[in-house]
Amino acid sequence: MKERSPQQEDLAASVNVVEQRSREVLNHFGTCPRCGYAAQAFVKRTAYADGRVIFSTSGLCALPCGWSGPTTITKMNDRDDLP
Numbered sequence: 671m672k673e674r675s676p677q678q679e680d681l682a683a684s685v686n687v688v689e690q691r692s693r694e695v696l697n698h699f700g701t702c703p704r705c706g707y708a709a710q711a712f713v714k715r716t717a718y719a720d721g722r723v724i725f726s727t728s729g730l731c732a733l734p735c736g737w738s739g740p741t742t743i744t745k746m747n748d749r750d751d752l753p
């Protein structure tokens with residue numbers, strides 16, 4: 671399965687991070703791949719000194735089964751409300 675990923679960690683290694691923040695995606699509709707319960711999704715926004723901004727996503731199970739990992743954000747609409 672091919673997932674759309676905004677991660678470009680290799681390109682980011684050589685420049686300074688000037689801002690990094692993460693927030694929950696409130697309208698995410700993903701599920702935990704381990705137990706099937708609803709999973710939370712977080713978007714991490716990293717801004718670099720050269721002006722680039724990179725978003726990466728991660729998931730976290732809402733039940734304590736321990737799963738966390740990369741996930742694909744599944745939203746209820748197409749509106750891109752990233753910060």
Ligand SMILES: [Zn+2]
Binds near residue numbers: 706
């Ligand atoms: Zn789970």
